[in-house]
Amino acid sequence: MAATRKIKYLIIGNSAGGIGAAEAIREVDKTGTITIVSDEPYPAYSRPLISEYLALPCPVEKMAYRQPDFYEKNNIKTLLGEGVVQVNPDKHTVKLENGTTLGWQKLLLATGGTPIFPEMEGNRLKGVFTFNKLDDAKAIDGFLNQHRGRVRAVVIGGGLIGASVTEALLKRNVEVTIVEMKDWVLNTILDEEASVFEAQALVHAGTNIITGHTPEKINSYLPGEVSGVTLDDGRVLPCEMVVIAIGVRPRLEVVSKSGIKINRGIVVDRRMATSAPDIYACGDAAEAHDFVYGENRLTPVWPNAYEGGRAAGLNMAGKPTEYQGGTAMNALKYFGVYIASAGLVTPPNDSYQTLINRYDGIYRKVIIKKGKLAGMVFAGDIEKSGIVYNLMKDGVNVRKFKEVLVADDFGLASLPESIWKDRLESSPPEGVPVVTSIEEPEELVIGD
Amino acid sequence: MKKVYVKQDVCIGCGLCEVYCRLKHSRSKDLIKAYKKETPRPLSRLRVDESGIVSFSVRCQHCDDAPCIRACLTGALSRDPSTSLVVVDEERCIGCGTCALACPLGVPKLDTSQKKMVKCDLCQDEELPVCVANCPNEALVYADVPDEILKIGQVTT
Numbered sequence: 001m002a003a004t005r006k007i008k009y010l011i012i013g014n015s016a017g018g019i020g021a022a023e024a025i026r027e028v029d030k031t032g033t034i035t036i037v038s039d040e041p042y043p044a045y046s047r048p049l050i051s052e053y054l055a056l057p058c059p060v061e062k063m064a065y066r067q068p069d070f071y072e073k074n075n076i077k078t079l080l081g082e083g084v085v086q087v088n089p090d091k092h093t094v095k096l097e098n099g100t101t102l103g104w105q106k107l108l109l110a111t112g113g114t115p116i117f118p119e120m121e122g123n124r125l126k127g128v129f130t131f132n133k134l135d136d137a138k139a140i141d142g143f144l145n146q147h148r149g150r151v152r153a154v155v156i157g158g159g160l161i162g163a164s165v166t167e168a169l170l171k172r173n174v175e176v177t178i179v180e181m182k183d184w185v186l187n188t189i190l191d192e193e194a195s196v197f198e199a200q201a202l203v204h205a206g207t208n209i210i211t212g213h214t215p216e217k218i219n220s221y222l223p224g225e226v227s228g229v230t231l232d233d234g235r236v237l238p239c240e241m242v243v244i245a246i247g248v249r250p251r252l253e254v255v256s257k258s259g260i261k262i263n264r265g266i267v268v269d270r271r272m273a274t275s276a277p278d279i280y281a282c283g284d285a286a287e288a289h290d291f292v293y294g295e296n297r298l299t300p301v302w303p304n305a306y307e308g309g310r311a312a313g314l315n316m317a318g319k320p321t322e323y324q325g326g327t328a329m330n331a332l333k334y335f336g337v338y339i340a341s342a343g344l345v346t347p348p349n350d351s352y353q354t355l356i357n358r359y360d361g362i363y364r365k366v367i368i369k370k371g372k373l374a375g376m377v378f379a380g381d382i383e384k385s386g387i388v389y390n391l392m393k394d395g396v397n398v399r400k401f402k403e404v405l406v407a408d409d410f411g412l413a414s415l416p417e418s419i420w421k422d423r424l425e426s427s428p429p430e431g432v433p434v435v436t437s438i439e440e441p442e443e444l445v446i447g448d
Numbered sequence: 449m450k451k452v453y454v455k456q457d458v459c460i461g462c463g464l465c466e467v468y469c470r471l472k473h474s475r476s477k478d479l480i481k482a483y484k485k486e487t488p489r490p491l492s493r494l495r496v497d498e499s500g501i502v503s504f505s506v507r508c509q510h511c512d513d514a515p516c517i518r519a520c521l522t523g524a525l526s527r528d529p530s531t532s533l534v535v536v537d538e539e540r541c542i543g544c545g546t547c548a549l550a551c552p553l554g555v556p557k558l559d560t561s562q563k564k565m566v567k568c569d570l571c572q573d574e575e576l577p578v579c580v581a582n583c584p585n586e587a588l589v590y591a592d593v594p595d596e597i598l599k600i601g602q603v604t605t
Contacts (some may be wrong), residue, residue, distance in 0.1 A: 020518070046522040052542060062540075065523040100488035303519035303550060310518065331545035336560065340549045382545050390515075403497075411497030411554065412506055420497075423552050424454060425509055435576060436586035 002168050006092065006103035007077075009316055012084050012254065013110030014038035015047060016302050019065060020309030021108050021316065023396045026074050028317035034076045035104075037096070041081035043071070043136060046304060048170045050137040054168035055143050060134065084111075087258045089276035094254070106278050106316040109255060109266055113248030113284035113300050117125055117163075122218025127226035127241040129164040132248060140165075141239060144172055151175070152239040154229045156215055158185035162245035163334050164196065169243075177208040177237055179215055179229070181246075191345045193356075194363055194379045203336035218242055248300055250285040263287055265298050268346035270322045272312035279288030280316055282308035291393060292343040292374050299326045329389065331382060340382035342374030342389050343367070357406035364406040371399035384410060391419075449532040451593050452570065452577055459496075459587035461503030462476045465579035466492040466562070472571060472578045474535075478585045488561040493568040494579060495555070505579065505588065508555050508568040519550035538564050 009025055011018045014036050021035045022034055039062035044065040053063060061068070071078055082096035087109070093101050105206065115130035129140050144151060149254040151174045155162045158180030165312065166176045178185065184195040185202070199209060213231045228238040233373040250265035261267045262274035265287035282288065283305035304326030311323035329342040344367050347354055355370045360380075366388060373392035378385040388405055391398060396419065398405065404414035412420040467479070474482035474490035482490050494507035497510050517525045524540035525547060527533070543563040547556040556565045571577040582586040 048544070049522040063522075119574040133525070199528070242473075245601065304522050304548060306518050327545075329549055331549045333542075333544055333563070336563075338545055338558065339469035340545060342549065383548050383556070383558060385545075385549045386556075390547050390552035398566070411495070411499070412501045413497035413499040413504065417502070420504075424456075424504065426453075426507065436580060436583065437592045 006105050007030035009034045009104050009108070009313075010094065010102060010104035010106070011108045011110060012087075012094070013108070013112055013285075013361035014040060014042075014044050014078070014080065014281065015110065015112055015283070016065075016305035016361070017112070017285075017312075018108065019044050019111035020306035021110065021282065022074065022076055024310040024313030025317045028314060030327045031075075032317070034074070035079060036076055036104070037070075037082050037084060037094075037102075038080040038408070039097075040079065040133060040135070041084040043068075043078075043080070045134060047133065048164075049169045049436065050134055051164040053134065054131075054137040054140055054165070054438070054440050061208040063134070067345055074152055084254045086256075087254050087260070087279070089258050089260060092278065094218075101145075107203070108309070108312055109274070109279065109281040109285055110283045110305070110312075110315065111251040111254060111285040112305075114251045115244060116247045117244060118214065118246065120215065120217055122226070122346055123244070124217060125220050125226050125242075126224050127314075128218060129241065129243050131161050131243055133209040133356030136169075140169075140241070140243070143176065145241065151241060153241045153243060154215070154237050154239045155243045155245055157181075157245035157247065157434055158211070159188060159245065159247060160330065160332075162243070163202070163332075165204065165243050165245060166207055167205075167334050170207065175241070177210060178202070179213055179231065179237075180211045181214045183211055185211070185298070186332075189328060189341050189345060191298050191365065192304075192337065194339055194341070194345070194365075194377045195337060197363070197379050198334055198336050201337040205335050223305055228247065240355075248284060249298075250287075250298065251365060252285065261447060263296070266411055267296060268312075270306055270307075271315045272323055274316065280312040282312045283442050287326035288368075290327050291324060291395065297330050301326070301329055303329060324393065326366065327392075331385075335437070337379070338382045339377070339379045340385040340389075341377045342385075343392060344377065345377050349374075353402075355402060355406050355407065356359075364410075366402070368398065368402055371397040371406075385414060387415075387423075390423075393414075395430065449510070449593055451509065452507060452573050453589050453591055454506075454581055455587045455589065456502065456504040459497045459504050460586045460588075461496055462584065462586060463496050464582055464584060465494055465588060466496055468578040468582040469494050469500075469568075473566070483588045488559065491557050491559055491566055493555075493557055493566060495506070496563050506553055506555055507579070508534060509553065513528065515550040516547035516556060521546050524574075533569060535569065536565055536567050537561075538566075547559070579601055 045063040049063045085095045115132045116269045155178045158178045215229045219228040266281040284300035287296045314321035327343045356365045362380035365377045469492040498557045524537045578591045
């Protein structure tokens with residue numbers, strides 16, 4: 001196949017990373033052919049919305065991540081519902097499940113993550129689900145619709161996916177028990193104290209939470225159907241369905257025999273390039289720069305997938321761009337409890353300094369190492385969390401003003417002038433007409 | 449496009465910008481009702497930050513390279529091609545707060561009762577944003593953004 005016949009930009013994956021790359025490519029290259037291939041049959045949808053979908057099933061269009069004319073307007077060809085079997089870096093081709101071979105000039109691996117599915121007796125029974133994509137939500141919805149009477153569910157894993165599915169199931173009047181192996185729920189993204197905020201909200205909404213235990217097996221009395229879960233202490237939790245939510249791992253099947261360097265995920269440099277020429281990777285599948293750790297790590301969160309995809313796309317289109325890096329970052333609002341966290345949530349050793357403030361149901365914590373922010377947790381009020389997150393992302397030395405970061409009256413004005421001036425863009429430009437009040441203020445409207 | 453600029457050396461932190469912003473986004477357009485009676489409570493899209501004698505009001509800067517748009521989980525945030533403003537589609541917003549965590553100014557406002565994020569649109573239906581029009585000290589100015597605008601963002605080239 002002649003090089004000109006090859007797709008200029010082939011993107012595997014049609015979610016945050018793939019779309020971020022396609023949008024970036026089109027900023028630089030308006031005409032080069034772009035094809036997005038995905039094994040999911042839908043236009044890009046917001047994956048975090050699958051919880052809202054399960055709570056209240058709606059047309060898929062309502063979950064669309066982009067406007068309906070997105071692909072057409074950007075001249076992007078899609079191959080949806082088509083799985084990729086294998087990538088061949090030397091020939092610059094990919095092989096699809098339907099037998100077709102596609103040639104490409106630049107390739108992006110935005111293959112995402114897949115739920116970790118433990119080997120456990122009963123894990124193939126009807127009524128055992130994962131919760132990672134729209135079809136998972138549809139499958140659970142279908143299961144619930146077939147059941148009469150109240151369904152009981154055991155959710156294995158009290159992380160983000162477990163909490164998301166729990167919130168949706170409760171809205172569907174399912175009785176939920178979360179089984180979390182560690183000592184508190186959401187332990188990878190919250191410290192113990194902030195976790196209590198969420199745990200209380202979950203319990204208040206009717207969830208049973210069991211921490212410090214793992215399931216041994218999924219039981220079945222009627223052939224093929226779930227009847228309960230047996231825990232490691234012998235306890236039996238009767239239930240009709242199980243959701244396995246212990247985490248995700250990068251989807252690496254398509255590159256498994258390609259020779260592309262893989263650690264826990266596909267290893268990329270600061271330009272999001274893999275070890276193979278012309279091949280880039282981003283999102284949950286990639287191990288990219290984490291600015292808190294200063295090394296490559298998996299940070300499977302949506303905003304980082306988009307940012308990494310964007311950096312990859314710019315580089316693919318010939319605009320040299322460095323990925324600033326990401327870190328674990330999450331904003332949650334389960335059951336109306338607002339929490340934002342990023343980076344470390346508990347200091348790994350005593351070389352870190354922790355500052356905490358608690359007032360009026362609000363909790364603020366920052367973790368500092370060598371003058372720089374390494375982590376943060378804001379609970380109860382997260383509106384100014386972005387100020388702190390960006391100080392962390394930009395590597396600003398906060399030693400001289402660290403106390404204000406958790407203060408009750410924290411705001412931009414609490415920071416040194418050089419920082420807020422830079423952030424605020426506060427000086428009106430010179431030489432352009434400026435307008436302030438054009439007339440006398442109207443009379444105040446008071447009462448009737 | 450135009451932007452609101454803050455002259456913090458003449459801002460006295462009176463908070464009238466916030467008052468008028470809230471009034472503007474109330475249903476009643478009546479100060480006392482807006483503050484004391486309306487539910488859900490109308491929200492100001494801007495806030496006044498103070499520390500000692502330093503004060504200024506902070507609102508969406510409609511950044512050229514907006515981190516909130518890129519971070520948005522649902523695609524509810526986007527740039528309006530006709531006005532260049534960063535706009536939120538309240539139908540698609542779930543109020544998760546990811547934009548608040550991504551914004552260097554921390555300006556996305558979360559309407560917790562509606563479970564939506566609300567933001568400044570520079571009062572598109574007014575001649576002048578109400579915060580600017582009602583600032584007693586002319587500490588807020590509405591001016592064209594010069595071409596080589598300062599970018600707040602992450603991808604460096």
